[in-house]
Amino acid sequence: MSPATLLRALIVLALIPSLFALTPRLQAEHPGPVALVIDGNAVEDEARLSGQSFEQTLARYRSQGIGGVAIYEQTVGNLLEQGLLLGQAGGALSLQYPQAGFRLGWSYLSGDAELLRRIAAQWDIPSEFRTAGGRTWLGTPVNVASYPVGYDAELVRRLKAQGYYLVFRPINAARRKLPAPGSGTAIVPPETDAIVFNGTEVLGNPNQLEEAIPLLQGKPIGWIEATPQEGFSRLARELPVLRLFSLKPEWQEKLKPAEVADKFVLAARERGHQILYLRPYPLFEDTQNLLARLKDDLERSHIPIGTPKVRDFTPSPLRLAAWVGVLAGLGLLALGYPAPWGWPLAGVLLLGALGYARGDAGPLLAALVFPVLGFLERRPGMQLWLAAVLYALAGVVFLAALGSDPRAVLGLETFKGVSLTLVVPPLLVALSFLPAAWKPALERLWAHPLRLGEVSLVLFGLALIALAVLRRGNDAAGAIVPEWELQLRAWLQDAMVRPRFKEIFAHALAPVALLIPWPTWIKNGMLMLIAVGIASILNTFSHYHTPLAISLFRVLNGILVGLILGGLGLIVVRRLRKWWLG
Known part of the structure; x- marks a missing residue:
């Protein structure tokens, strides 16, 4: 048995346990149930405008399908608005009561004496109590209107009794004193179902994280996509996590209700979000249309609405x-290059992956090596494409098996080397074109007379590879992704699990490149472009937060659409070539 055959056998054998290793993740990734949660502050603002109570306005949304509400921790400013506190500047009070000792530049609060003492005990700032005009005043050297003061316990109890899914939004403040566990003071209501921190940092950040953990009572904490909160990663090691999706109000108002609904359904179906955090439109009719479309689309996607479950699993x-399998693939790559370059190249890849990704070197190696293996076998015609795809899918299994853990699936830890997965494979394919007698080949290349057509084609190919790298992910700049493509993406997204355009392009190019007798340098250039699309298969699965089934359908749809377009392209190019050659 040749070394190459032995290594291929090892890859096949390693696939069997690696596939079984994916079982825990697959069991945890079933979409739903999701909670439809509305922003409590937005409901409160609407209640004021409509002249209704908070609970009346909330009940109106409940009749439209909302089952949860986010309650914000109250601030001093909220208590002032509710008439529970009276606020005055020290200068004004000193004019009224010149003998009372009020300080200029300080802010003072008056209200129930017990409430004032509770408030003062929560802050690590200088304070004083004064009595004047028959009132007790709490003074502070800074304006404390934005300082947190706890939650409305009666409101929380009523909402829970009515069956709402409660999300509590605590506030972190630099000079806040966190109560000791067992002190009887709760920052988070016991009735809370989930916690979503308000602002850009979690409770207790940066110096009181350890003290904050027991105060959160083991409740699930919400991970807001694209909104990093300082200290979240530390809390997530101790507390269960739920993925949350929301849109900023200013962005939502630029979109139609149907467009917003599509984004929320996509988040639940393809990115594993469990809390869909909604804000109403200025017009109730728009919100009504949004909720109706959202519920219908969730039902069509077989995603139930209910109480989210924490997706935790133990990696096999x-x-x-x-x-x-990864090391066998690396060995196969080394054998595919002419001596003496194969093994040194494999060594550089191994050491580079270990140095860059450390404990995550296995998934990175799989993503760099397996897209290349099919090209090294030099099979005729579409057999080369088939080999490339099969090796890529084998690499997918190894990448997913090694990289799938709960934190990665939640999106708390990302794949290391995403850009490398699109750059290194086509470069490795290009290196494979060098003949064994590489020195004379390089001399011929150096002495080759430049032709405008050849230079143009090379620059075009390099531009396509650069464009593929710049366009990675969903956040590419609008100048890179034109409006017509965004609309096409949206249409495909409604019709199927949308394939990536890089993969469609590669699969469509394969028949044209491999079934027509091109000059070698043109064919090799097209193979490099195909390698970008094959590498994109591994790149697709490197987004661990996307369920495996969704990524698989994305890849299969890309193959199907690409081959259909490639077949049509082959017919057109053959006829054009026949016409050109006479």
């Missing part, structure tokens, strides 16, 4: 077998 020890 069988995942370690994937290392056998």
Whole structure:
């Protein structure tokens, strides 16, 4: 048995336990149930405008399908608005009561004496109590209107009794004193179902995180996509996590209700979000249309509405077998290059992955090596494309087996080396074109007379590769992704699990490149472009927060659409070539 055959056998054998190692993740990834949660502050603002109570306005949304509400921690400013506190500047009070000792530049609060004492005990700032005009005043050297003061316990109890899914939004403040566990003072209501921190940092950040953990009572904490909150990663090691999706109000108002609904359904179906955090439109009719579309689309996607479940799982020890497949693939890559370059190149990839990704070197190696293997076998015609796809899918299994853990699936830890997965494979394919007698080949290349057509084609190919790298992800700049493509993406998204355009392009180019007798340098250039699309298959699965089934359908749809377009392209190019050659 040749070394190459032995290594291929090891890859096949390693696939079996690696596939079984994916079982825990697959069981945890079933979409739903999701909670439809509305922003409590937005409801409160609407209640004021309509002249209704908070609970009346909330009940109106409940009749439209809302089952949860986010309650913000109250601030001093809220208590002032509710008439529970009276606020005055020290200068004004000193004019009224010149003998009372009020300080200029300080802010003072008056209200129930017990409430004032509770408030003062929550802050690590200088304070004083004064009595004047028959009132007790709490003074502070800074304006404390934005300082947190706890929650409305009666409101929380009523909402819970009515069956709402309660999300509590605590506020972190630099000079806040966190109560000791067991002190009887609760920052989070016991009735809370989930916690979503308000602002850009979590409770207790940066110096009281350890003290904050027991105060959160083991409640799930919401991970807001694209909104990093300082200190969240530390809390997530101790507390269960739910993925949350929301849109900023200013962005939502630029979109139609149907467009907003599509984004929320996509988040629940393809990115594993469990809390859909909604804000109403200025017009109730628009919100009504949004909720109706959202519920219908969730039902069509077989995603139930209910109480979200924490997606936790224990990675299988069988995942370690994937290392056998990755190293066998690395060895196969080394054998595919002419001596003496194969093994040094494999060594550079191994050491580079270990140095860059450290404990995550296995998934990175799989993403760099397996897209290349099919191109090294030099099979005729579409057999080369098929080999490239099969090797890529094998690499997908090893990547997913080694990289799938709860934190990665939640999106708390990302794949290391995403850009490398689109750059390194086509470069490795290009290196494979060098003949064994590489020195004379380089001399011929150096002495080759430049032609405008050849230079143009090379620059065009390099531009396409650069464009593929710049366009990675969903956040590429609008100048890079034109409006017509965004609309096409939206249409495909409604029709199917949308494939990536890089993969469609590669699969469509394969028949044209491999079934027509091109000059070698043109064919090799097209193979490099195809390699970008094959590498994109591994790149797709490197987004661990996307369920495996969704990524698989994305890849399969890309193959199907690409081959259909490639077949049509082959017919057109053959006829054009026949016409051109006479």
